[in-house]
Every structure is written in C-alpha cells, then in structure tokens.
Amino acid sequence: MNSTILVTILMAVKDAEFTLVKRAIDSVLNQDFKDFEFIVIDDGSVGDYKNDLLNYANQCDKIKYVYHANCGQSESINKGVLMSSGKYIAIIDADDEYKVNHLTKCLQEMSGADLIASTTQTVVDREEDYFVPDKKNPSKLIHVDDCILFATLFGKKEVFEKVKFESRYAADALFFENASKKFKTQKVDLRTYIYYRNNPTSISAVLKEKFSKSN
DSSP, X not given: OOTTOOEEEEEEESSOXXXXXXXXXXXXXXXXXXXEEEEEEEOSOOHHHHHHHHHHHTTOTXXXXXXXXXXXXXXXXXXXXXXXXXXXXXXXXXXXXXXXXXXXXXXXXXXXXXXXXXXXXXXXXXXXXXXXXXXXXXXXXXXXXXXXXXXXXXXXXXXXXXXXXXXXXXXXXXXHHHHHTTSOEEXXXXXXXXXXOOOTTSHHHXXXXXXXXXX
C-alpha cells in the first residue's frame, strides 16, 4: 500500500445486515476527502453474507478486505491498526455512516490534539434511546453526548499503536482515558458521524434492556 496515505479507516464487521454494511461502506467511499485507505475486517462472517461483503469490497481498489476467525470488535480493530498505512486512524461501525465531510472535519481538529472523540448525529426511534448504560455503573443511564463512542475516535496512528482496545463494555471510553495519560486528547462537537441507536441488537441496547428488566 502507499506509505504516504494520510488516513486509514477501519471497520470490523460480523454477520451484520448487508444493506446496512453497504450504507456504511458507501459513506466512506463518498467522502469529500480522498486520501485514505479503507480496511474492512471481517470478524468471522459465514455463508452468503461473507460472499456478499467480499464481492462488494472487491469492486473498489481503496478497500482492503481482511478475514479472520471471530475475536470481537476490539481485537479486530487492534489488528487493523497493525495493517494500516495512514498517519491517522479513523473507525466506522458497520451499521452507521459518515456524513460526506466527516474526515475533513476530523482532520481540522487535529492541530491541537493527538486523538479526538466527537459527538454524533444520533438516530433514535424513542427519546429514551439517547441514553445508554454508564461504564462505571451499567444500571445507570447517561446521554450518548456524554459518552466516548468507539467509531468517533480519530487520531494519530501512534496513539492506536501504543494504546490497545480491550475486549469489554465501554472499551472506547477506557481507550480514551488511557490515551489521555500519554497524549493530547479532546472531545469535540462535530456531529458528522451518524450513529444509529435504533438497532435493538447493539451491545448497548442489549445491556440497557438487561438492566431495565433487572430493576
């Protein structure tokens, strides 16, 4: 790959609905900033879904498709960092999407930071879906704007090389906290990442349902 690439975008995916994954991929390919590579990490998908994803990825030379046995999102992203060529790392969840200027806006925030996390344009079906389990007390709910969200993280590759994601709930918040001990970090208000909270199978949605029943 070209060693002068500025941004590497990483997406880990496993058996997600293909129409949603296609939406995510297309939103990356439609960015107004073009100096990027896109690594799609298939975390153990099977059957027709795997074939659909591979065939779609092979249509674009900006996409590198990588398959491995299931190990979870955190470890998949850690492995993607090792394969990356960009000066900066960006992430996208397979069921979300970027606005067309997401990369441009993130890069504009990097003059005073090594790593940023941003707010999102959050799509919900109900008002309560703006709230997710707190990382320190999952029985307590906090607004998504007050969270560090995995796929809004954007930063210098060296941050992702020196700080690893752990396989746990709130891996994104822990990553940001650990990075803050060594690097300049900022939470910024961009809303160029479209976060779909109307997905009942997401980790946060499942945990939220679990704790609401227990209480």
